[in-house]
Amino acid sequence: MHDYKVSRLFDIPFKTKHVIIRQEVMWSPPPANKVKFNCDGSTVGAQSCGAVGFVIRDSNSTFLGAISSNIGHATALEAEFSACLLAIETAMEMQLNQICLETDSIRVVNAFRKNTGIPWQMRVRWHNCLKFCNNIDCSCVHVLREGNQVADALAKNGQGLAMFSSQWWSTPPTSILAILYRDSIGLAYSRLSTVKFCPPFVFEVLFAVFALFFKLFDVSGSGCTWFF
Structure with a gap:
C-alpha cells in the first residue's frame, strides 16, 4: 500500500499482480x-x-x-x-x-x-x-x-x-x-500463475535518490542553497 501511494504521488505507473488460470487439472x-x-x-x-x-x-x-x-x-x-x-x-x-x-x-x-x-x-x-x-x-x-x-x-x-x-x-x-x-x-x-510486477527495490532506489537530493540541497520556499 505504501508503494502504491508513492507511485500515485509521483505519477509513476504501478503494476499489480494478475492471477492467470493456466490449466484445469483433475484426477482421473x-x-x-x-x-x-x-x-x-x-x-x-x-x-x-x-x-x-x-x-x-x-x-x-x-x-x-x-x-x-x-x-x-x-x-x-x-x-x-x-x-x-x-x-x-x-x-x-x-x-x-x-x-x-x-x-x-x-x-x-x-x-x-x-x-x-x-x-x-x-x-x-x-x-x-x-x-x-x-x-x-x-x-x-x-x-x-x-x-x-x-x-x-x-x-x-x-x-x-x-x-x-x-x-x-x-x-x-x-x-x-x-x-x-x-x-x-x-x-x-485450477493451476494458477501470476504476472510479475515492478519489484519493491525500484521504490527503494527512488527514496534513496530523494534522500540524496535533500542532503545536497537546502530546500526552502525561496529556492535551493548549496551546502558545498
Missing part, C-alpha cells in the same frame, strides 16, 4: 481392472523431516486404502522416491498385478522409465521393486501437483506422526473425504 481414475496409487512425499524443517503418503483407488474411484508414514530425515527427492517405493511394496503385499503409480515428481517417473537418477542409498530397494513391476502390468505416470491433492494431504499428515511410524486406513479418514469426493466427480483444480 485408472482403466478398468487396474488400481491407481497416488504417491507423494513431504519434507519440513531445517533438518528436513520426511513423510510420505499414498492412496489406492480403482476404476470406479472406490477407496481401497491409504497410508501416511514418517520416514525421518530425508531430502525432498528421497521422500518422493520413498513414497513410490512404499506404494510398490504395498502392491506386493496385496498381490496386485495391475497397478498404475501416479506421482507429481518427474524425477521419479524418469527413474522408473530409464532406471537413472535413483538416490544411492535407495538403489537396492528400488531395483527389487522394479523387478516386481517388470513382472506385472505396472505403469508410472506424472501428474501435476493439483491433481495429486489426496496424496499430498496424506504425506503432510505423516509429518505429525512419531518418527518412523505409519498409519494405515482401510476406510477414508475425515481429513481427505472432501478431496476424495471432488476427485470422484471429476471436479478440476
Whole structure:
C-alpha cells in the first residue's frame, strides 16, 4: 500500500499482480481392472523431516486404502522416491498385478522409465521393486501437483506422526473425504500463475535518490542553497 501511494504521488505507473488460470487439472481414475496409487512425499524443517503418503483407488474411484508414514530425515527427492517405493511394496503385499503409480515428481517417473537418477542409498530397494513391476502390468505416470491433492494431504499428515511410524486406513479418514469426493466427480483444480510486477527495490532506489537530493540541497520556499 505504501508503494502504491508513492507511485500515485509521483505519477509513476504501478503494476499489480494478475492471477492467470493456466490449466484445469483433475484426477482421473485408472482403466478398468487396474488400481491407481497416488504417491507423494513431504519434507519440513531445517533438518528436513520426511513423510510420505499414498492412496489406492480403482476404476470406479472406490477407496481401497491409504497410508501416511514418517520416514525421518530425508531430502525432498528421497521422500518422493520413498513414497513410490512404499506404494510398490504395498502392491506386493496385496498381490496386485495391475497397478498404475501416479506421482507429481518427474524425477521419479524418469527413474522408473530409464532406471537413472535413483538416490544411492535407495538403489537396492528400488531395483527389487522394479523387478516386481517388470513382472506385472505396472505403469508410472506424472501428474501435476493439483491433481495429486489426496496424496499430498496424506504425506503432510505423516509429518505429525512419531518418527518412523505409519498409519494405515482401510476406510477414508475425515481429513481427505472432501478431496476424495471432488476427485470422484471429476471436479478440476485450477493451476494458477501470476504476472510479475515492478519489484519493491525500484521504490527503494527512488527514496534513496530523494534522500540524496535533500542532503545536497537546502530546500526552502525561496529556492535551493548549496551546502558545498
